[in-house]
Amino acid sequence: MDVDRDTIRSRSTDAVFDRGVNYRDEGRIQQLDRFDELVTASVSGSKLYDVTIEFGGRSIDTQCTCPYDGGGDCKHVVAVLLDIAAGPPQDESSRVEAALDEVSVDDLRGFVRDALAEHSELREQFLARFGDDHKSVEEYREEIAQLFEQHADPGVYDAIDFSRFFEIAEQYRDRERYLTAATVYRAVFEEIDEKYNWIDGAYDHYAKTSQIALDGYADCVLATDPTPEEFDTYAGVLEARAMTEPPINDEQFWRALDDLEERYEQ
Numbered sequence: 001m002d003v004d005r006d007t008i009r010s011r012s013t014d015a016v017f018d019r020g021v022n023y024r025d026e027g028r029i030q031q032l033d034r035f036d037e038l039v040t041a042s043v044s045g046s047k048l049y050d051v052t053i054e055f056g057g058r059s060i061d062t063q064c065t066c067p068y069d070g071g072g073d074c075k076h077v078v079a080v081l082l083d084i085a086a087g088p089p090q091d092e093s094s095r096v097e098a099a100l101d102e103v104s105v106d107d108l109r110g111f112v113r114d115a116l117a118e119h120s121e122l123r124e125q126f127l128a129r130f131g132d133d134h135k136s137v138e139e140y141r142e143e144i145a146q147l148f149e150q151h152a153d154p155g156v157y158d159a160i161d162f163s164r165f166f167e168i169a170e171q172y173r174d175r176e177r178y179l180t181a182a183t184v185y186r187a188v189f190e191e192i193d194e195k196y197n198w199i200d201g202a203y204d205h206y207a208k209t210s211q212i213a214l215d216g217y218a219d220c221v222l223a224t225d226p227t228p229e230e231f232d233t234y235a236g237v238l239e240a241r242a243m244t245e246p247p248i249n250d251e252q253f254w255r256a257l258d259d260l261e262e263r264y265e266q
Contacts, residue, residue: 001037001055001088008081011060012072020078029079034089035096041083043076050161051080065161069204121164128171134180140165140187141194148195155200162188162209169216173223182220186237188213193241196248210249214238214256222263231264 009017023029023043030048032041037055042048049066062081068074073081083089100108116123127133147160165188172181189210199206221234235257242253 001034001039001084003055003060003081003085005082005085007060008073008078008085011062011081012074012078013070016068016070016072016075017078019075020073020082023075023079024082029083032080032083032089034091036091036093039080039084039089041080043079045076047158049076051076052163053077053080053084063161063163065159067158067202067205069159069202125164125168125171128168129175134172134177134183137183137187137190140184141191144187144191145195148191148198152198156195156198157201159202159205166212166216169220173220176223178220178223182217182234185213185217185220189217190237190241193244193249193253197246207252210252211256214252218256218260218263221260226264235260235264 008020012020023045028044030042030044032039039051039053039055041051041053043051043064045066049064051065052063054061060081062073062077064074064076066074066076068076103111112126116126144162144165147162148156151158151160165184169181169184172178172184192206192210192213196206217237221231224230226234238253238257238260242250242257244250
């Protein structure tokens, strides 16, 4: 977990870096936890924002639920990185590994069952990794629509965190259940497009999120080695969104469709 002040400064604008310094000095980091190379934190601003930082060798992957859509990391991420640079937090992974070595299978099963009963998001990730059934695109879209409704005031100004949907899709991809993963990606880009007139901030965040979902959808479709008839069905999903009125994101969907067709022909 190697990061220094100069590296943090290079990842943000000067103004954002200074605000991040102030946020840390003001004690705005409410909670900071580490599990191996993953750090999660809560930072108070106009509201409480969730920060996730993952260290992978020389790379640092950062996410924040704030609406910042400028260049580099936001002030909340900067504040957390500065805190890590000052002294890496205690790693809880070794304690967990030690406990796992000692716990019985029955006790572990009971704990997992109770945790899955209490936490719906964890339950969904568990089923994505180990279960055989899955939700429909309409069910996923309904969950995403609820997120928009929760953030509407009256417009949506914040960057909604869709990471759990991408994590679910990755679980399915790891199991080579590509069409199931494609269902999740499709729900993300369709519902963002459907609710785009609600969005009144963090535009870059939603454009990037849609593109990630579109890229994931294309990768999964091609991974199934579809017949021409099957491909037409999957490509038709993108064409339908490109032709949806009003044509807010039509160019993005046309580009995604052209890219998908070009890759299929190759």
